[in-house]
Amino acid sequence: MVIELKNLNKSFYTDEGELKVLQNVNLALEHGKILGVLGPSGSGKSTLLNILTNLIKPTSGTVEVNGKIGYMFQKDHLLEWRTIKDNIMIGLEIQKKITPQAVEKIDRLLKTYGLWEFRNRYPRELSGGMRQRVALIRTLATDPDILLLDEPFSALDYQTRLLVSDDIYKIIKQEGKDAILVSHDISEIISVCDTICVLSKRPATVKAKYEIELTIEGERTPLVSRNAPEFKYYFDLLWKELEMYAQ
Amino acid sequence: MRNKDIVSSDGFEKYLAQKKKSKRNIMLIQALILIGGIVLWEVLAQMGIINTFLVSCPSKIFELFIQYVKDGTIFTHIKVSVWETVLGFSIGTILGILIAIILWSSDTLAKIMDPYLVVLNALPKTALAPIIIVWVGPGVKGIVVIAVTISLVTTVLSAYNYFINVEEDKVKMLKSFGATKLQILTKLILPSNIGNLINITKINIGLSWVGVIVGEFIVSRAGLGYLIVYGGQVFRLDLVMMGVVVLAVCALVMYQAVNMLEKLYYAKSNTHK
Numbered sequence: 084m085v086i087e088l089k090n091l092n093k094s095f096y097t098d099e100g101e102l103k104v105l106q107n108v109n110l111a112l113e114h115g116k117i118l119g120v121l122g123p124s125g126s127g128k129s130t131l132l133n134i135l136t137n138l139i140k141p142t143s144g145t146v147e148v149n150g151k152i153g154y155m156f157q158k159d160h161l162l163e164w165r166t167i168k169d170n171i172m173i174g175l176e177i178q179k180k181i182t183p184q185a186v187e188k189i190d191r192l193l194k195t196y197g198l199w200e201f202r203n204r205y206p207r208e209l210s211g212g213m214r215q216r217v218a219l220i221r222t223l224a225t226d227p228d229i230l231l232l233d234e235p236f237s238a239l240d241y242q243t244r245l246l247v248s249d250d251i252y253k254i255i256k257q258e259g260k261d262a263i264l265v266s267h268d269i270s271e272i273i274s275v276c277d278t279i280c281v282l283s284k285r286p287a288t289v290k291a292k293y294e295i296e297l298t299i300e301g302e303r304t305p306l307v308s309r310n311a312p313e314f315k316y317y318f319d320l321l322w323k324e325l326e327m328y329a330q
Numbered sequence: 331m332r333n334k335d336i337v338s339s340d341g342f343e344k345y346l347a348q349k350k351k352s353k354r355n356i357m358l359i360q361a362l363i364l365i366g367g368i369v370l371w372e373v374l375a376q377m378g379i380i381n382t383f384l385v386s387c388p389s390k391i392f393e394l395f396i397q398y399v400k401d402g403t404i405f406t407h408i409k410v411s412v413w414e415t416v417l418g419f420s421i422g423t424i425l426g427i428l429i430a431i432i433l434w435s436s437d438t439l440a441k442i443m444d445p446y447l448v449v450l451n452a453l454p455k456t457a458l459a460p461i462i463i464v465w466v467g468p469g470v471k472g473i474v475v476i477a478v479t480i481s482l483v484t485t486v487l488s489a490y491n492y493f494i495n496v497e498e499d500k501v502k503m504l505k506s507f508g509a510t511k512l513q514i515l516t517k518l519i520l521p522s523n524i525g526n527l528i529n530i531t532k533i534n535i536g537l538s539w540v541g542v543i544v545g546e547f548i549v550s551r552a553g554l555g556y557l558i559v560y561g562g563q564v565f566r567l568d569l570v571m572m573g574v575v576v577l578a579v580c581a582l583v584m585y586q587a588v589n590m591l592e593k594l595y596y597a598k599s600n601t602h603k
Contacts, residue, residue, distance in 0.1 A: 134507055154506035164521050173517065174507040225507060309464060 084149070085229055086112040086135065091144035093130055098182065103286035104130045108144070110280055110289060112229070117255070117262045119272040122282030123325060128265045131287075132133045132231050135263070149259070152225030157234045159218035161206035167217055168193070168202040168310045174225040186223070192220045196254060212250070213245040219251055223258060228263040230255060236271065248275060248305045269321045273314060274305035291324055386567040394568045404576065405488050411542055411553040412580055414470055418477025418538035423531050426485025427480065433486070434493040434519065435511055444570065451487055455480045468549040477541030481534040492526045493519050528592045535584050543577070554580070 093105040104127040112118045120129050133139045134146060136154050161170045171189055175181045193199045196216055197277065206214055215235065222230065236244045252275055255262050266272045272279055273295060281291045297303070297311035308314065368388050374380045375387035382390070398404035433440040459476045467471040496519055504514050520527075546555025556579045561569030 138502065138505060154503070156499060156503060158499065160503045161496070162500075162518070162521070164524075175503070177504065177507045177509045177513050177517070 084111050085114050086118075086149070086263070087145075087147040088131075088135075089145045089147075091131075091134070091146065092142045093127070093134065093139075094142050100239070105134075105141070106286035106288045108282075108287065109290055111261055113262055113278075114261055115259075116277040117252075117264060117275055119276030119279040120263060120265045120282060121269065121272050121279055121321060121325070122265075122287060123284055126282045126284055128267075128282065129233060132233050132263075132265060135231060141252050148229070150228030150231060151226070153217055153222040153225060153230050153260075155219055155232045155235045156277040158238050159206070159211075161214055161215040161217060161221075163206055164204060166203050167198060167209070170206065170217060171221045171224050174221060176190050178225060180225070188226075189220070189224050190306070192223060195257075196220060196250075207265065210243075211239050212247045215239065216246050216250060216254075219254060223260075227263065230260050232262055232264045234266050234268075235264075237266070237268070244271075246307060267327070269318055270309065270314075271305075273317045273321070274308040278289070279317075279321065281321065293320065336340075337392055345397050354588075354601055381565075383565070384567060386571050389572045390568045391454065394441050395576075398572070407552055407554050407557050408576065408580060409575070410470070410545070410550075411555065412584075413552065414473050414477060414542045414545070415535070415538045415580075415584070416472045417470075418541055419481060419531065419534040421474070422478045422481030422538060423485055423527075423534050426482050426530075426534075427527065428488045430489035430493060431515065433490045440490065447483060447487055450483045455483070456540070459541075459548055463545070463548055469551075473545030473553075476545040479539040480541040482539040484537070485530055485534060486528055489523075489527065490590050492523045524595065525592075528588065528595065532585060532588050533591075535581070535588065539577070539581050 088108055091105055091108040091110075092103075095102045095104060108131065110118070110120070110131075120128055120131065130139070131153070134141050135148065136152055141158075161167075162173070165173070168189070171193070172181065172186075174187050175189075190199075193202055198213070198220065201209060201213070206217070206327040209217065210221060215238075219235075222272070236248050239247055248271060264272060264275055269274060277295055279293045279295060281293075282288045283290045295313075297308055297313050299307055299311055301307070371380075371385075372388045375382050375385070385441075395404070433443060458479060462475050462479065463472045466475045500518055500522075501514055504518055509517070542553070543555040543558070546553040547559045548555040554573050558570050558573035558577075561567065561573060
């Protein structure tokens with residue numbers, strides 16, 4: 084297991100009292116897989132990721148993470164005053180790990196993913212989809228083993244979103260990373276993930292777990308997945324799961 | 331990527347010409363108001379309609395100015411005041427930003443200092459000027475301290491506000507790479523606020539001039555404030571008016587210098603406001 088969460092609980096304390104956000108959450112990410120966490124908004128998905136990245140501590144339970152974590156956010160958070168390359172370098176800069184090999188690796192990533200010509204441009208000169216790709220490469224530059232994707236496509240328009248999720252899926256697979264994708268978008272999560280955990284409303288707990296098995300000829304990508312015969316079946320299944328909480 | 335759809339055309343040329351024309355017209359009217367005002371003032375004074383003892387007149391002010399330029403005294407006064415102002419706003423701005431950084435780095439300290447800063451900010455700092463002169467002593471030192479006092483508190487408050495309002499998620503992004511507080515400061519908080527800090531500097535120039543003039547009014551042997559208050563005491567309104575005009579020009583030049591720095595920065599960093 085790359086990541087294993089056991090009996091995880093998290094409460095926040097406000098002036099009104101205790102707010103239970105996570106209750107007995109059990110999750111596991113296997114090597115070579117993409118795990119999806121689907122839940123209604125406000126169900127504590129971000130809290131889960133914040134615990135995994137050690138930004139906050141759980142109230143109780145165990146967190147086992149075997150590997151270095153890279154975090155990709157909803158928005159790209161590129162710094163406007165830095166060039167694309169300097170934006171990508173920021174993680175290494177902070178960790179004081181700028182070596183010739185690291186720079187070489189960044190150059191390779193820039194070339195492979197079509198950003199080489201833009202390396203000296205500024206973020207505002209790039210489209211939303213490209214900016215998101217830069218954000219992913221910024222995360223990859225520090226060489227994480229596991230990627231946490233926090234609704235990374237939700238700030239994009241629908242068409243870009245389909246293309247960027249295809250893009251980013253390929254990058255993750257090509258670089259051989261494991262990933263957790265957090266989202267409330269049912270079709271997106273089916274098209275990208277191998278396993279899906281559905282969270283309940285607050286206090287969140289894992290209500291259901293599905294292995295996604297799609298009949299696909301050739302290589303799997305999110306766009307191809309959407310055309311698989313089982314896609315609609317999973318969509319209906321997850322839709323019903325979420326609907327229960329909407330009531 | 332940008333502007334690839336923009337082409338030059340006849341309509342565009344016309345648009346440019348029109349824009350230029352309207353800009354020229356506005357400048358023309360501005361110049362006319364200034365010249366008209368001065369001419370009217372002179373004419374009314376010559377005809378004896380207004381009392382030159384109370385308001386002086388442009389020709390007399392100009393004559394006096396030439397006289398002060400010839401014997402060089404005006405430059406001594408300008409030098410003293412400008413130097414005091416430059417010291418005042420530099421120290422006020424730098425010290426203020428440093429204090430804001432300290433407050434930003436400690437939430438608890440910021441909360442403790444909050445009421446004091448609010449009261450100090452609400453207090454008209456010129457009220458402290460006499461005390462400062464007594465404590466620090468007269469001369470350049472006391473005047474600079476007055477100028478610093480006036481700009482310091484607003485600098486601290488506004489810089490602190492800019493610092494804490496930097497997007498929380500961007501801070502989180504840096505933290506996800508393991509950034510220290512100092513790294514967050516130097517890689518995000520300061521660079522994202524350079525434009526705001528330049529604006530603070532601009533405001534501080536004005537505030538420092540207030541401090542310097544007030545200081546010179548209280549006790550001084552040279553400076554534009556000294557000229558003005560001396561002229562007032564001996565009822566030489568031409569001297570007072572000349573002091574004010576020279577003061578206005580000095581303040582304008584300083585403000586424009588910072589404006590140019592700002593333009594240079596934006597051109598170089600390739601970012602927009």
